[in-house]
Amino acid sequence: MLLDGLTILYHRPSGMTHILVTPAPEILAALGDAPADPEELLRRICERFEIEAEDAAEAVAARLAELEAAGLVRRA
């Protein structure tokens, strides 16, 4: 659910509500197609938004760690 540019998300397994800002929703969307390892995820994001991997790598890794801590992303 998009409200004023923020994504409000209800996580069914935990029953928790999360409020996400860019690029977290984009990361979740990129993982929504199929599971991916961090390299594959970075490749998908860079391709989708036409950015260079070296510019995005640090930010994507940091957001991914946050999403994992929030329980929205988990390692296979």
Add this chain to the structure above:
Amino acid sequence: MRHRLDLRIGPVTFRIGSDWRAPLAELERLYAPYPEPDGIADFTVRLEAERIWRRWIRPSVGIRGDHNLPDAAPLALRHGLLAAEMAMNLQMALGQRRFLLLHAATVERDGKALLMTGESGAGKSTLAALLGERGWRLMGDEFALVDLDTLALHPFPRMISLKNEAIGLFADAPPERLGPLLQDTPKGRIRHLRPCADAIARMDEPAPPAFILFPRFGRDFERAVRPVGAAEAFVRLTQASTNYIALGERGFEALTGLVAAAPAWGIDYSDTDGALALVEEVSR
């Protein structure tokens, strides 16, 4: 229980039992124009003596019901009406599952409902009560009941609980609409006001939410209005809800739907006339 009274307020029916006659007699008088309840009570409320002898000696009213809080402190019998109000609120807050319950006041005009919520002391109850005397229909001063399917707000026009300075604003109300003045309660001075006849006659008429207001009161506040984004309104309303988490995804759907449908404003005010003018401004 020795004494019993059934009350229906909007879509909610209470069965109130009491060890004493006095609090129920006051409730009966104030709620006299309300329709007779039918069917099974949603909530049971009990006003009980803390100990058997406390029925007579320094009587103190314990608040009990289907749902209990371990630390709900007893009240003096002379504050029995407040004990009944708090007990009914507690049952709603802990047990309501049919609606998304928001700690908010609601008024309606021309088919559009205005929802007001804020911290204790923000004046939502007083504002709703004043608007209810000035061309708006009072739907409730304490709880807004959001329909989980249609998002409509259902009225819950219980007795308005006027506190401290607000009591003086309604000194001219007809005496039959006023409860006794309760001095030195844990919440200060309290006086109950029965909503207008129109609010009671139309208590089965829901209305779609059209505006959300977050009022703030401060003696030295400049009058101000600012738009509140839907995401901020969402977060603030989750905090104002007693059952958002318990309702799970249905609560999420209802609350996101509500903030998407109704624009929100924050208003700052330092006097009630200023606040009423701001409400008119925002709702135009």
